[in-house]
Amino acid sequence: MTNPLRLGIAGLGTVGAGVVKIVQTHADLLAARGGRPIRIVAVSARSRGRERGVALDAYAWEDDPVALARRDDFDVLLELMGGEDGPAKAAVEAAIETGKHVVTANKAMLAHHGQAMAEAAEARGVALRYEAAVAGGIPIVKALGEGLAANGIRRVMGVMNGTCNYILTEMQARGADYAEVLEEAQRLGYAEADPSFDVGGVDAAHKLALLAALGFGTRVDFAGVQTEGIDRVTLTDIAHAEDMGYRIKLLGVASMSEAGLEQRMTPCLVPVDSALGRLAGVTNAVMVEGDFVGATHYEGPGAGEGPTASAVMADVLDIARGLIGPAFGAPAASLTAAPRAADAGAAAYYLRMSLHDAPGTLAKVAAALGEEGVSIRQMRQYDHEGGAAPAIFMTHPTSRAALDGALGRLGGMKECLDQPMALRVETV
Amino acid sequence: MTNPLRLGIAGLGTVGAGVVKIVQTHADLLAARGGRPIRIVAVSARSRGRERGVALDAYAWEDDPVALARRDDFDVLLELMGGEDGPAKAAVEAAIETGKHVVTANKAMLAHHGQAMAEAAEARGVALRYEAAVAGGIPIVKALGEGLAANGIRRVMGVMNGTCNYILTEMQARGADYAEVLEEAQRLGYAEADPSFDVGGVDAAHKLALLAALGFGTRVDFAGVQTEGIDRVTLTDIAHAEDMGYRIKLLGVASMSEAGLEQRMTPCLVPVDSALGRLAGVTNAVMVEGDFVGATHYEGPGAGEGPTASAVMADVLDIARGLIGPAFGAPAASLTAAPRAADAGAAAYYLRMSLHDAPGTLAKVAAALGEEGVSIRQMRQYDHEGGAAPAIFMTHPTSRAALDGALGRLGGMKECLDQPMALRVETV
Numbered sequence: 001m002t003n004p005l006r007l008g009i010a011g012l013g014t015v016g017a018g019v020v021k022i023v024q025t026h027a028d029l030l031a032a033r034g035g036r037p038i039r040i041v042a043v044s045a046r047s048r049g050r051e052r053g054v055a056l057d058a059y060a061w062e063d064d065p066v067a068l069a070r071r072d073d074f075d076v077l078l079e080l081m082g083g084e085d086g087p088a089k090a091a092v093e094a095a096i097e098t099g100k101h102v103v104t105a106n107k108a109m110l111a112h113h114g115q116a117m118a119e120a121a122e123a124r125g126v127a128l129r130y131e132a133a134v135a136g137g138i139p140i141v142k143a144l145g146e147g148l149a150a151n152g153i154r155r156v157m158g159v160m161n162g163t164c165n166y167i168l169t170e171m172q173a174r175g176a177d178y179a180e181v182l183e184e185a186q187r188l189g190y191a192e193a194d195p196s197f198d199v200g201g202v203d204a205a206h207k208l209a210l211l212a213a214l215g216f217g218t219r220v221d222f223a224g225v226q227t228e229g230i231d232r233v234t235l236t237d238i239a240h241a242e243d244m245g246y247r248i249k250l251l252g253v254a255s256m257s258e259a260g261l262e263q264r265m266t267p268c269l270v271p272v273d274s275a276l277g278r279l280a281g282v283t284n285a286v287m288v289e290g291d292f293v294g295a296t297h298y299e300g301p302g303a304g305e306g307p308t309a310s311a312v313m314a315d316v317l318d319i320a321r322g323l324i325g326p327a328f329g330a331p332a333a334s335l336t337a338a339p340r341a342a343d344a345g346a347a348a349y350y351l352r353m354s355l356h357d358a359p360g361t362l363a364k365v366a367a368a369l370g371e372e373g374v375s376i377r378q379m380r381q382y383d384h385e386g387g388a389a390p391a392i393f394m395t396h397p398t399s400r401a402a403l404d405g406a407l408g409r410l411g412g413m414k415e416c417l418d419q420p421m422a423l424r425v426e427t428v
Numbered sequence: 429m430t431n432p433l434r435l436g437i438a439g440l441g442t443v444g445a446g447v448v449k450i451v452q453t454h455a456d457l458l459a460a461r462g463g464r465p466i467r468i469v470a471v472s473a474r475s476r477g478r479e480r481g482v483a484l485d486a487y488a489w490e491d492d493p494v495a496l497a498r499r500d501d502f503d504v505l506l507e508l509m510g511g512e513d514g515p516a517k518a519a520v521e522a523a524i525e526t527g528k529h530v531v532t533a534n535k536a537m538l539a540h541h542g543q544a545m546a547e548a549a550e551a552r553g554v555a556l557r558y559e560a561a562v563a564g565g566i567p568i569v570k571a572l573g574e575g576l577a578a579n580g581i582r583r584v585m586g587v588m589n590g591t592c593n594y595i596l597t598e599m600q601a602r603g604a605d606y607a608e609v610l611e612e613a614q615r616l617g618y619a620e621a622d623p624s625f626d627v628g629g630v631d632a633a634h635k636l637a638l639l640a641a642l643g644f645g646t647r648v649d650f651a652g653v654q655t656e657g658i659d660r661v662t663l664t665d666i667a668h669a670e671d672m673g674y675r676i677k678l679l680g681v682a683s684m685s686e687a688g689l690e691q692r693m694t695p696c697l698v699p700v701d702s703a704l705g706r707l708a709g710v711t712n713a714v715m716v717e718g719d720f721v722g723a724t725h726y727e728g729p730g731a732g733e734g735p736t737a738s739a740v741m742a743d744v745l746d747i748a749r750g751l752i753g754p755a756f757g758a759p760a761a762s763l764t765a766a767p768r769a770a771d772a773g774a775a776a777y778y779l780r781m782s783l784h785d786a787p788g789t790l791a792k793v794a795a796a797l798g799e800e801g802v803s804i805r806q807m808r809q810y811d812h813e814g815g816a817a818p819a820i821f822m823t824h825p826t827s828r829a830a831l832d833g834a835l836g837r838l839g840g841m842k843e844c845l846d847q848p849m850a851l852r853v854e855t856v
Binding site: 018021022025026029030032033034035131137138139142143146147148149150151152217275290291292293294295296297298299300301304306307309310311313314316317318321322323325326329330331334 | 446449450453454457458460461462463559565566567570571574575576577578579580645703718719720721722723724725726727728729732734735737738739741742744745746749750751753754757758759762
């Protein structure tokens, strides 16, 4: 039997505890599949005493994750603390510096420091892997970076935040409003006490930025992701979308064209009867289009102890088997800084606005849209409530520039009582 | 730049031509992602002159695939000829013997000789990889063998034959009968001139046997797959299933329990609104359940030039990166010969039979079912046609043993005019 692969674990929250459980439950299986025994040597967490449902006595303890990362008695650091900077970043840097492989579930850290960390890991000849950072238990990093690696990737698209999808699904299914469902999601542990990373789209945008880098061979460009949360989506929007044959999803889309790399994480309308439209609850789904393979679709649990720990350990097994390739599928130095392209393609949009209930208002709005080059496919106006009449427009495909022109102009009209909201209708 | 990885291709049909196209189209991409240039050195096929839409002048030609496999100027043999024995097997054996890695799309060969070939490859220290053998462009071998490798796999299930799914989809959608749609599938190139491997379930059973070995760490046991084709499925069955909320799919299910390994590739009823029920046309889908990850779902093109070549080249890139692990995820010597378990769990069944149209017939049939322990949930009898009355039963969950007892007894009754057909209702 070859030497065991020795692990140090920084962070013993949900994911860390799950990893310990897998290692303890599946020792034989992991040894057979990894070609060598997998052993935990040392661990680190904020609180030593906390009950985690796993025995930790056999492992060395470190209070400081950086001290853990610098130990000389293990081979792979599992960074499962989270946080884009601070101890997580310091521990990963220390691990790479001391010649250890790194497996992390930390999308925020990689979205900000992925390029630098990939360069450092390559220079040191160690692996930097992050299957668990994107779409939980779905092996999408592996599918995109290895399984579809012979393709020119055209588009990566998906629902990558279970909290948002849970909220939107429940709003649609029960007619419950945003605040009510968010509170419930927090009670069930789906949403953090500070939900802004989730509902604001930032968490999902982190993930999209990683998949884009991997798929397109570009440098991680999180700042280039056009990000919009779900907090402005109302029950009205959900009901109108449903009525027109659509569901609203927080949808990530990354695509490469001559104009450059387009990255969006925004609420979009997708057909009710599409795979993404049907996606309910906390499940994640990712669709990848390649020039030879065509469209492939991946679905599964996007978070949780078991799924995330499964992804972490898949990376560990790859390292055990000797897979020490570059983090983003190609040498870090070869990753290009692609120009940013905003909404390169034309799309239909759903518009919602509140209009002053007076003769001629609708004509003025319609004229403004037309003059900006935005053509209307469907329009609905409803009974007014206290002088304000809600109006819904579905446009024909239009460029984002024309739409922005129209939105700007409408926003400045006295007939328009609020800033109009626009949601893209995505082709899936 | 490190040494190029040199390929020899045996077989230049649809898949082989697709592989040549990828190598010629994506030279830079493959070099970046594989960490070294990928070069075709020599090729072999039955007809040298045939137009394949790709330039082959730069490659050495061999008439004999075994002579190709024995050349000493390349590193990886791509076996893309097909056929469970004969030249394909001989070429693979010659390649392994002469120290070459093997990538194959040949499910029939591996279903029969996978264990011996895996042992030979391991003994010689070369890779034997077969992503293209199962579910075309979907990287399911990678997902199951690597992405979910930290899990105890509980069940692998899927629709893995595009031809059958196309036929069943078209029968359902257009009310066209089996023979008509089969002829159309042959015209479109979806089905072979001899369709028996497809519609008989054998092709899909080959694939299931490979996934089962990979998922459960067992020796490939193709003979242990309970296989039934779709040729007995009628429009009547499809219409009744639809009416009761089900679609009929040629569904593969492999699961491991205390009783042993259960492998089935049979037409089953699945809920209309499930992911598998909605699967239309030639698309494939596979669902994998693991003890930590839960259920994950994979969908994409199951055949065709681009998708299959994409899968072949993913294996080539893995070899370029140095991934030379055992073929079935664990050392071949460690793969166990699991006992065969037939239909270990209880299930509901759809029964169709033709009854003699006479007083008391139905009572006798119902009594026979009851006495064998099969309880009826729904029953429909229709206007008789020339003395024969078609009858449809949906049972409550029952063991396969009880069902077989009932079927045997019904088959022997003079009131039963044909051998009753039973389709399992699968829980998805």
